[in-house]
């Protein structure tokens with residue numbers, strides 16, 4: 001019998017020097033450096049450059065990259081107007097997909113696929129995702145779009161554009177850590193989609209637009225918003241245990257748990273849980289954190305033996321929510337971080353490109369013949 005790798009599980013299709021994951025032990029490294037060290041000591045800007053370059057940057061390289069990002073934060077006025085004209089009912093990820101595609105129309109380099117062009121476009125996309133997502137959020141909330149500032153970090157400037165207020169150093173740092181944790185994750189569905197598009201020698205904007213579409217689904221990046229829906233449905237911590245037991249009894253999936261690669265705790269979920277706990281204890285306010293604690297316990301007790309543990313989406317929403325961000329923007333924020341991984345992975349694959357084209361076992365009709373429309377019953 002032909003072996004089918006359903007969902008391409010375990011299929012190795014390329015080599016990469018960017019990200020390593022040991023799913024059974026819950027280990028994640030970028031360039032060999034543990035994710036906990038990136039979260040503790042680095043910044044989103046530095047990790048993005050390290051992924052694009054395949055090595056840790058020097059101080060001068062990082063300063064030049066940072067300046068380049070800052071200089072590219074603004075988006076065309078026409079795009080701001082277009083975003084403001086989107087119907088309010090449009091989901092932010094729909095808006096992001098359309099806005100990034102539209103942005104490409106203003107980029108004279110958009111159709112170029114040389115390494116140098118891909119790199120220039122990547123830097124612009126990393127910088128401009130932030131401005132686009134903030135503009136989408138402000139417009140949906142009926143508020144004026146806030147122009148980017150060049151004296152703030154990537155994380156700080158995003159929060160500033162989103163809320164119209166300069167964030168505290170603590171808020172900026174927390175958000176920066178969340179961006180670092182989400183920046184890259186090997187051959188996940190959206191990165192794979194970006195690479196599949198790029199493998200046809202298509203352009204960078206097409207790769208990224210395809211990736212946004214893949215990230216949007218609730219089995220991937222959309223799970224962070226779905227977790228928040230679940231928390232709102234549970235309402236109070238006392239109801240969490242019965243709620244999860246009922247879902248599991250009904251063989252329904254719990255959002256924010258389970259992962260194709262991790263069969264143990266996702267290390268990023270541990271970092272985010274620690275921050276969520278600190279915020280909850282300090283502010284004494286987070287019902288959400290207490291509900292998640294209970295859900296985690298029930299899930300690990302009941303289906304941990306199947307390798308189902310909290311993933312990165314499980315605690316990220318509480319962190320964003322503590323920063324005052326609405327749940328509709330959680331998945332675009334995932335994209336705000338993952339754009340670096342998409343671009344770096346596309347560039348890495350493009351250096352040794354081969355068209356991606358898997359196959360299916362044919363199980364349809366054989367020996368059939370065309371029947372004229374009028375003769376069909």
Ligand SMILES: CC(=O)SCCNC(=O)CCNC(=O)[C@H](O)C(C)(C)COP(=O)(O)OP(=O)(O)OC[C@H]1O[C@@H](n2cnc3c(N)ncnc32)[C@H](O)[C@@H]1OP(=O)(O)O
Nearest residue numbers: 218219220221223252253254255256257258259260311313
């Ligand atoms: C950033 C990210 O993309 S991280 C993932 C975000 N997605 C989510 O949080 C959505 C919820 N999780 C899931 O749907 C899955 O765990 C996925 C899609 C992430 C990975 O799934 P897969 O590797 O395809 O595993 P699959 O869906 O085949 O499940 C395997 C078994 O685990 C169970 N399982 C998997 N995830 C869950 C879950 N979230 N809740 C309950 N049971 C689950 C399945 O029911 C199945 O059980 P069975 O063998 O008894 O039928």
Ligand SMILES: O=C([O-])CC(=O)C(=O)O
Nearest residue numbers: 184185187188189260312
């Ligand atoms: O790797 C995956 O399958 C999902 C993903 O993007 C992540 O966990 O960050």
